Amino acid sequence: MIDKDFEIIVIGSGLAGLASALTAVERGCREVLVVEAEGVLGGSTRLCGGVVMGSRSRLQTAAGIEDAEDDMFKEYMAINVWDVSAGPVERWAARSGETIDWLQDNGVPFYERLIYSGDDRRPRGHCVEGGGQAIVDALVARCREVGVEFALGNRVDELIYTDGRVTGVRSGGEDLTAEAVIVATGGFGANPEYLAQHYPIAWVPGETFYIGSQGARGDHLKFSTQVDAQLTGENRGLRMLNPGVDTMHEAFLPGWTVLLDKRGHRFCDETAPYGILDSLLKARDNVGYVVFDDAALRPPADLADRYADAYKQVWPNHAKFKPKHYTADVIEQYKDHERIHIAESLDALAESIGIPADDLCGTIARYNHLVETGEDTDFGKAGRFLNPISTAPFYAVEVRPTAIAHTGYGMRIDDHARVIGVDGNLIEGLYAAGECTGGIVGPTYSGSGSSLASAAGIGRMAGEAAADYMKAARA
Ligand SMILES: Cc1cc2nc3c(=O)[nH]c(=O)nc-3n(C[C@H](O)[C@H](O)[C@H](O)COP(=O)(O)OP(=O)(O)OC[C@H]3O[C@@H](n4cnc5c(N)ncnc54)[C@H](O)[C@@H]3O)c2cc1C
Structure with a gap:
């Protein structure tokens, strides 16, 4: 029965x-x-x-x-x-x-x-x-x-x-x-x-x-x-990069950013998928610095198109990806937060983060050189995302992979x-x-x-x- x-x-x-x-x-x-x-x-x-x-x-x-x-x-x-x-x-x-x-x-x-x-x-x-x-x-x-x-x-x-x-x-x-x-x-x-x-x-x-x-x-x-x-x-699981200022979740980095490790060195194509960024940060003490300049936040009219197209990921079921944290308004809102660094020069930015200025400035100089050539021969980021980091003030946002999407x-x-x-x-x-x-x-x-x-x-x-x-x- x-x-x-x-x-x-x-x-x-x-x-x-x-x-x-x-x-x-x-x-x-x-x-x-x-x-x-x-x-x-x-x-x-x-x-x-x-x-x-x-x-x-x-x-x-x-x-x-x-x-x-x-x-x-x-x-x-x-x-x-x-x-x-x-x-x-x-x-x-x-x-x-x-x-x-x-x-x-x-x-x-x-x-x-x-x-x-x-x-x-x-x-x-x-x-x-x-x-x-x-x-x-x-x-x-x-x-x-x-x-x-x-x-x-x-x-x-x-x-x-x-x-x-x-x-x-x-x-x-x-x-x-x-x-x-x-x-x-x-x-x-x-x-x-x-x-x-x-x-x-x-x-x-x-x-x-x-x-x-x-x-x-x-x-x-x-x-x-x-x-x-x-x-x-x-x-x-899956961890996404998080600036630690709020609980807004951001899946990808804008292509005009440069991601540095604690030594001030670049280590990847910043438009990489989130799963890859998670693993890369795991290998770097779970800390990274997202660096960009003022032109990215307030692009001059003649360059607006270059900065507007900031994502490799274009999904038919998703509105066009846009920066969430990396905008003039959000940076202004959190400018006094310990994870947001703003400086008038790259040397001062390095000092604010606590990275030797030679390393950070050298990395950015090399990046700007690659931008000039139009080809990221170091990490293979697509040419359309290459914009110079040259307009003061300069910004560095400390990110950690602490937004959890999967266990x-x-x-x-x-x-x-x-x-x-x-x-x-x-x-x-x-x-x-x-x-x-x-x-x-x-x-x-x-x-x-x-x-x-x-x-x-x-x-x-x-x-x-x-x-x-x-x-x-x-x-
Ligand atoms: C914002 C976000 C976006 C994501 N986007 C994607 C994506 O595009 N593609 C992708 O592949 N993955 C994505 N993921 C991951 C994916 O959504 C999840 O891994 C997947 O949906 C898990 O499915 P599941 O059926 O195992 O669990 P869930 O969908 O979480 O369902 C589990 C259910 O079990 C219930 N439950 C738990 N304990 C008990 C209990 N004791 N008794 C009764 N019920 C219980 C819960 O309430 C829940 O309803 C995303 C995750 C998030 C958070």
């Missing part, structure tokens, strides 16, 4: 949860419940930019972009120096194009034009019209159509775990049982205690802030302790999203997908769209595997 409340319970209603619930129904389940702690569906997914990475989707093919079978996997492994769980990553990457098609078939509206997600060799970023909210709206509508139930405002406190098997969830003192449970609770960016413990390189008390949803409290870490699940991915410490899974125990065995009846998994994000966040791609792709893998397990259990 079947005496379970549901066939499958999914904890969390972000992309990972919605994709797994819908897939479980497609795979033959009839009684699927999504339990959501917050009063609103969608988690961080609903707040996100809506770029989804994928290789060999119908849209990519239609755009005439050729992508080889395992190039995405190989590039992902290379950028992460193989320090991820290659099994699940390979299966997820291989199906990433098919997952974009699946999202599209389920009503997610994509633009035809793809973008470069990060440091990839060919465009793989699929942009959703309407951003993350449009993904949530489409999948929730589809889930409701096929009979998935939702329980809003119910935070799961613990898993029901008996005789080595997960058979349900406990929320507010109530037990709900199921053949299988999928954990899709997102990350822990909204939990300062967990940030300090598990993402210490991102944690600066009084400065670090999270840009996602308040539901990201890291409950998967509690569940893991309860069932002895393996955890992996300490100190992984990567979580449950270790196999290539079917089954959770692995500390004893090396699979935990029966337990699956995980999305930001609550570990070992998917490596030392470098590979680019815009990789989180949503893994939430959707691994969410589908979890839905399939949990449905198969449920059917076998009831056979």
Whole structure:
């Protein structure tokens, strides 16, 4: 006799949860419940930019972009120096194009034009019209159509775990049982205690802030302790550069800036993707100085066009990127802040920051020389972003990677999203997908769209595997 409340319970209603619930129904389940702690569906997914990475989707093919079978996997492994769980990553990457098609078939509206997600060799970023909210709206509508139930405002406190098997969830003192449970609770960016413990390189008390949803409290870490699940991915995630004056989040640097390390040396193309800037700062004591001059803040009329086009990133689903902190008004507002340095000469600027003047002035002199030649032969920044740093006053903004967009410490899974125990065995009846998994994000966040791609792709893998397990259990 079947005496379970549901066939499958999914904890969390972000992309990972919605994709797994819908897939479980497609795979033959009839009684699927999504339990959501917050009063609103969608988690961080609903707040996100809506770029989804994928290789060999119908849209990519239609755009005439050729992508080889395992190039995405190989590039992902290379950028992460193989320090991820290659099994699940390979299966997820291989199906990433098919997952974009699946999202599209389920009503997610994509633009035809793809973008470069990060440091990839060919465009793989699929942009959703309407951003993350449009993904949530489409999948929730589809889930409701096929009979998935939702329980809003119910935070799961613990898993029901008996005789080595997960058979349900406990929320507010109530037990709900199921053949299988999928954990899709997102990350822990909204939990300062967990940030300090598990993402210490991102944690600066009084400065670090999270840009996602308040539901990201890291409950998967509690569940893991309860069932002895393996955890992996300490100190992984995505951090964006932050001047520390407010909690306004800024994804990219304007192309007319120069980014210096503590020695006053330049070290990259300043228009690099945010995941790359995060890693570069990690290798430089997590401190950088964004240097520019007054012409950038108040360009003369004849040069206005040169400064207006300041971003490499042009996304069809996003308004033209514009500086947020690096504007005359914001600099004026925070001019007395200890992280904002303003000086009439480069020597004085160096002194204000505490960098030897020879180093800073030498770096800027070389940069200005490259500007004159029109070619950044040192770091390869595109010529159209090269503007001299020569009009006083000069500015240096101290930035640290303390704006958190993603956390990567979580449950270790196999290539079917089954959770692995500390004893090396699979935990029966337990699956995980999305930001609550570990070992998917490596030392470098590979680019815009990789989180949503893994939430959707691994969410589908979890839905399939949990449905198969449920059917076998009831056979
Ligand atoms: C501003 C911003 C922009 C971003 N842009 C992009 C982008 O363009 N492309 C990209 O790939 N990534 C992007 N990301 C990252 C990406 O949005 C997330 O990694 C992804 O949405 C996570 O999906 P998820 O389903 O794992 O978690 P979430 O979407 O966070 O969903 C988890 C859900 O679980 C719920 N929950 C948690 N604990 C419990 C519990 N105990 N009981 C019940 N429910 C619970 C939460 O309330 C939440 O609703 C962005 C992130 C942010 C913050």
